Amino acid sequence: MPQSDTRFSFRVTHRDRGARAGEIGTPHGIIRTPAFAPVGTRGAVKGLTHRDVIGLGAQLVLANTYHLHLRPGARLVARAGGLHRFIGWDRPILTDSGGYQVFSLGARREIDEDGVWFRSHLDGSRQRLTPEGATDIQARLGSDIAMAFDECASYPVSEAQAAASMRRTLRWARRCRARFLEIGGDPASLQGEVTNPGQVQFGIVQGGVYDRLRACSARETVALGFEGYAIGGLSVGEPVDVMYEVAAGTAARLPDDRVRYLMGTGMPDDLVECVAAGIDLFDCVLPTRNARNGQLLTRGGPLSIKQARFAEDARPPDPGCACYTCRRYSRAYLRYLHVAGEMAGRTLNTLHNLHFYLDTMRRMREAIAFGTFDSFRRRFQETFSRRPRS
């Protein structure tokens, strides 16, 4: 069975200057954009059950090829009928390619032209990941959106290093795409372990902070004809205004009729700025990871709940927030749970942070539809703070 274009779709429904709202159709339902994907690295959003994630209004989750490859293994997942069935999540899933995780391993990996050798963080075993391998794993997992296997440069790097890395990403993108088309969504491929005939594949634009390289990467990646395009290699340490500039510059070079996905970003104000630049899709560990570390993100600024000054603070984390945590719990209780190491603290913090993110996305979709995105953006940036909340 050929990969079915009728099952994946993307259309822009509203525009407001550079910002756009749209709908991604997938075999597991619609994603209204701009959208944020909570990160469920290992097939679960840490601290939550799927009920919670759905209740928050998440439209998709991101899972990690690298982690699922090591455990439980893509073939086991395929035998279970694919990742949706294995984890019991019936909405869209996006899988990253494992590239970012592997490159994060630092000394534990060796890169060559064919792929990457790395040591498993679980048992130290030597593992291989190649463009074809990462494509096969994702075909077995059966995510709705698979990502090409890329090389993510760190920051800062010289233009020459960024160029070399970008060119390798392009060569790997070609191999990923070829492999993806060869599999062709055919359930009989890969020993009958292809689990989602409607899977599509996104390419990743690299090139560091160098506009010339980004332009080249975008042009060459688009030439490969992916169903959507991601901007990788940002939010890796560069100043935030540089990030905005590169994201906007790259987004402008991507086709208007394809999804634009900014990987691994960011703070709530980053999302607003990048939606203004025409980004449709985001993922980031920030709301969930920071929640577990006791950092609540609010309109008025981050709130480090462990601080002693909250020990008797009866106010909710964010008095203006409608999430379950803010409706029911005090800073004093959340601080106590955090200090005591109670699981409920991590869960309640995660509920709040993800609500804030997903609610911001909802408000942006609404503002774009009403043609009021610019005033939303101005209001948001006037009242949102990155400084700790007093």
Add this chain to the structure above:
Amino acid sequence: MPQSDTRFSFRVTHRDRGARAGEIGTPHGIIRTPAFAPVGTRGAVKGLTHRDVIGLGAQLVLANTYHLHLRPGARLVARAGGLHRFIGWDRPILTDSGGYQVFSLGARREIDEDGVWFRSHLDGSRQRLTPEGATDIQARLGSDIAMAFDECASYPVSEAQAAASMRRTLRWARRCRARFLEIGGDPASLQGEVTNPGQVQFGIVQGGVYDRLRACSARETVALGFEGYAIGGLSVGEPVDVMYEVAAGTAARLPDDRVRYLMGTGMPDDLVECVAAGIDLFDCVLPTRNARNGQLLTRGGPLSIKQARFAEDARPPDPGCACYTCRRYSRAYLRYLHVAGEMAGRTLNTLHNLHFYLDTMRRMREAIAFGTFDSFRRRFQETFSRRPRS
């Protein structure tokens, strides 16, 4: 304000041989008995948020005086308006007295006639708990049901040792009761830190496995006129048939018009047997603690989810179970979550185990009301297994 008898009540609504169903009225709502209290040691049921606990049908939770005294401290809780407000739980709360926890500390405590010195498990600081102190702490916490401070003998102990421990528990019960009546639910008592004028106090019957001692303890404890009575010192290592015999023998010696609470018990079949003996109320860490350790309790026997044989088992933990976990998730996924150490695994296991317990209680209440408890009990014991599930 005197402690108000109109706010706490207990009436038996149905009887079926020795089993009884009833209603406990508390300042925070009704508890239909027989009832099971999930354990929220530190003011949170581990792995769940209150929504989950309520959704499962829990009518009350148990919190621990010992833990809350050490952190965050009863005075802080009192200043927050009491435990209900501090933790955001508006249904009944029962607090144990700290006696059991302190005695579990072993070498870290010294007992004298006046009370107990112990070392905090948090920071090693030297702490004092006395009958009066434990009563004051609970008055500040403002639980609906407070417990007398008792000495819990271990198993096995000689009759002489059990007798000495039982007699000290009686002397302490007298002091607890005197202190409780002195406070009198008056919000102006204890520097204005009494937070629940409707709080009542239960006495605890001790005496080990010795019928003569249990009889004496029951008679003398009842003479002190508590609002309800607990059976302590069981499920501490004695054979299960001895536990049933002592529980039944002691229950029969408690007044028919007062709540009978069996502390710290037990497996699901224990609950059924003890309801048959006239017990109204239970608490136990077993469903929640075992869940976190990967043991799912099912009708067909416990299931140790970490076992490799479940790695590709697509069945729910218990095909006959209606809980969220069994409706949505496979053994394979739950095993994977457990092995990966994902929080969601602990949450999903806890949801299942507590559902099983609370559902068993619902079924018992219904059977007693219909006069079919005996056949329910027979059927339950025929189909329930303590042996690992195959």
